[in-house]
Amino acid sequence: MTDTLPSSSGDLDPRDRGGPAQPLISARGLLKHFPVRNGSLFQPRKVVRAVDGVDFDILKGETLGVVGESGCGKSTTARLLMQLIRPDRGELLFDGETVGDTLPLTDYRRQVQMVFQDSYASLNPRLTIEESISFGPRVHGVPAQKAIARGHDLLWRVGLEPGRFAGRYPHELSGGQRQRVNIARALALEPRLVILDEAVSALDKSVEAQVLNLLLDLKRDFGLTYLFISHDLNVVRFMCDRVIVMYLGKVAEIGSCDAIFTNARHPYSAALLASMPKMDPNARTSQPPLAGDPPNPIDPPPGCRFHPRCDFAEGVCGQRMPPLSTVSLGQETACLMSLAGSGHSRAAPMEG
Ligand SMILES: Nc1ncnc2c1ncn2[C@@H]1O[C@H](COP(=O)(O)OP(=O)(O)O)[C@@H](O)[C@H]1O
Ligand code: SF4
Numbered sequence: 001m002t003d004t005l006p007s008s009s010g011d012l013d014p015r016d017r018g019g020p021a022q023p024l025i026s027a028r029g030l031l032k033h034f035p036v037r038n039g040s041l042f043q044p045r046k047v048v049r050a051v052d053g054v055d056f057d058i059l060k061g062e063t064l065g066v067v068g069e070s071g072c073g074k075s076t077t078a079r080l081l082m083q084l085i086r087p088d089r090g091e092l093l094f095d096g097e098t099v100g101d102t103l104p105l106t107d108y109r110r111q112v113q114m115v116f117q118d119s120y121a122s123l124n125p126r127l128t129i130e131e132s133i134s135f136g137p138r139v140h141g142v143p144a145q146k147a148i149a150r151g152h153d154l155l156w157r158v159g160l161e162p163g164r165f166a167g168r169y170p171h172e173l174s175g176g177q178r179q180r181v182n183i184a185r186a187l188a189l190e191p192r193l194v195i196l197d198e199a200v201s202a203l204d205k206s207v208e209a210q211v212l213n214l215l216l217d218l219k220r221d222f223g224l225t226y227l228f229i230s231h232d233l234n235v236v237r238f239m240c241d242r243v244i245v246m247y248l249g250k251v252a253e254i255g256s257c258d259a260i261f262t263n264a265r266h267p268y269s270a271a272l273l274a275s276m277p278k279m280d281p282n283a284r285t286s287q288p289p290l291a292g293d294p295p296n297p298i299d300p301p302p303g304c305r306f307h308p309r310c311d312f313a314e315g316v317c318g319q320r321m322p323p324l325s326t327v328s329l330g331q332e333t334a335c336l337m338s339l340a341g342s343g344h345s346r347a348a349p350m351e352g
């Protein structure tokens with residue numbers, strides 16, 4: 001760990017902090033099922049398929065968004081990346097090294113930090129702001145004086161004057177100020193990846209905009225990579241370089257922000273986007289395009305998980321699980337219409 005924080009020179013390598021041109025994180029076949037109680041001892045145990053085999057890369061220096069309805073597995077994916085929970089299957093590569101193997105967990109944990117939605121619950125109410133921020137570095141062996149000095153520097157960086165805020169307790173701060181403290185605390189160990197799980201969702205719109213701009217500044221100044229989880233698609237569009245659309249524990253579509261927002265190829269992505277609140281009142285629709293609640297992840301439908309709600313569903317959709325296939329440069333879609341020779345009437349014929 002360095003003694004001084006990086007300066008705001010803006011001359012950092014656009015690829016995070018340099019190193020080989022490979023993803024910062026590669027998630028391979030991540031799977032997490034939670035057992036659920038079901039009254040009877042004699043029935044087979046059921047599981048919630050919270051994350052059901054997902055693959056994705058987070059590129060160095062990018063902001064990767066994750067969107068999807070509540071319960072589709074966004075937070076579980078985040079907690080798996082943070083190693084707060086262990087996957088049942090799958091592995092994580094961090095800058096080319098296998099987490100928990102060639103890269104020990106303790107080394108990995110320092111490099112990945114998270115900011116949650118509830119700004120209050122994530123702070124210890126009995127610690128002052130200064131103590132909260134310097135706690136992590138102290139645990140990692142940074143001497144007290146140095147940890148406090150670093151904490152004050154970080155308070156400046158997140159827009160809170162240390163003279164006014166360092167000695168206060170969480171309950172003496174507003175929600176926006178507390179979230180700034182949580183961001184400072186996440187940065188105290190100089191992570192490379194910061195996971196933001198609905199981190200601005202509880203804030204008022206004007207405060208939210210300020211915190212989003214702060215996050216963009218910090219990303220540039222510290223050479224960070226973000227995983228940005230949000231149900232607010234307007235915010236995702238503002239913040240992200242690429243976006244993952246999740247549906248019932250699986251990746252429905254992944255692509256650049258531009259591709260997803262202007263040329264979504266998965267019917268679920270399209271429906272999600274159509275349900276976005278429009279800025280232009282003339283463009284507002286009265287008909288919600290996404291009918292019905294998402295099906296239960298305890299008993300997901302066979303074949304394509306979206307088929308009970310999809311306007312384009314055909315017989316084959318209930319039988320065949322669509323794999324992710326490339327539909328344009330960097331854009332992959334898990335829909336049988338996009339898979340040549342899938343048997344869907346809108347799919348291209350099999351090549352060759
Ligand atoms: N610890 C847990 N035990 C049982 N079920 C869980 C647990 N955590 C999450 N789930 C379930 O897993 C699914 C995905 O949850 P989550 O990842 O929190 O979704 P999201 O963040 O997209 O709203 C949901 O059905 C949720 O109820
Ligand atoms: S595979 Fe079928 S049901 Fe699934 S999204 Fe594509 S068309 Fe709809």
Ligand SMILES: [Mg+2]
Nearest residue numbers: 074075076197
């Ligand atoms: Mg969540």
